[in-house]
Amino acid sequence: MTTDETQIKELIFSLRSLRKETRRIFAYQAKKQQLTETWIIALSALTRKDPSSLDELAHALQLSNSTTSGIVDRMIADGLVTKERDENNKRRINIRPTDKGRQKYADTYADYWEKLAPVNAIDQTKLTELLAIQAELLEKLEGIK
Amino acid sequence: MTTDETQIKELIFSLRSLRKETRRIFAYQAKKQQLTETWIIALSALTRKDPSSLDELAHALQLSNSTTSGIVDRMIADGLVTKERDENNKRRINIRPTDKGRQKYADTYADYWEKLAPVNAIDQTKLTELLAIQAELLEKLEGIK
């Protein structure tokens, strides 16, 4: 095969490591605030689109509906969001952040992204290029199978 | 804050998407072969270092010991690996691939990496650069907290 296997393996491992690191960083902050990375992104999405259906939220989180369903339930148990059947379309649910959810998101928002500020030590140009190549890579991967 | 928040958010999402895609591609192949991405990487590591301790395997997989412990147990249940106490150090376990495990890995090895061959449509130069920038990024992330 023509594939430069070594490089591709390296790539897979690089991606594993990077996701692991970002998860770790979020987890550290999350502990103080009792929020997980996913919950923060969910609250962010719900702030932008309030209310959201399960499908819409799952899309924003890039997760399956079944995964998102469980996440919403746990967030409800924590009093961060509510869900109600849509009166106009009873298949649909409306998910909304509670005051507590909004407050918690506002409190931690700056912190979370600031935490990642050291990334800016990397050249802006390089970072832009990284995103471009990653986008190209994503496109190729999406075309597989 | 000086952080270009938008770009960093984009990066986090890009990484989420890329990992998700690679997982999806592995999962498709895995279904036929009854192997998961992690199991393939585990068998690969065990082929290179046979036997491995739990700690060594966890390191190779870049996973915690507790996670790896569960993975090994499930692989044992599937007859892919065995574990035994080390006679010279009874705290340690020796994890080894079975014939079935070795065979299954050999059968699927080429397939798995070939699947990712479309990635080579990207310039070799770009790919090398991607890995370099990602390595730099990883270093920065590891320095956080």
Place this chain on the structure above:
DNA sequence: CACGAATATTTCGTATACGAATTATGTTAC
């Protein structure tokens, strides 16, 4: 040699994460 420290693994509780199957509701074609 004994006891505390270090090492190695496992168990537990919790949170992702997915696809398949199920349930409920709405839409469309006839």
Place this chain on the structure above:
DNA sequence: GTAACATAATTCGTATACGAAATATTCGTG
């Protein structure tokens, strides 16, 4: 209008994934 289809959400079973705590073994030091 109703049967087939489409849409929306949930449930189930399984596999990651982690940290904290528990257990077992070995080592080091006095």
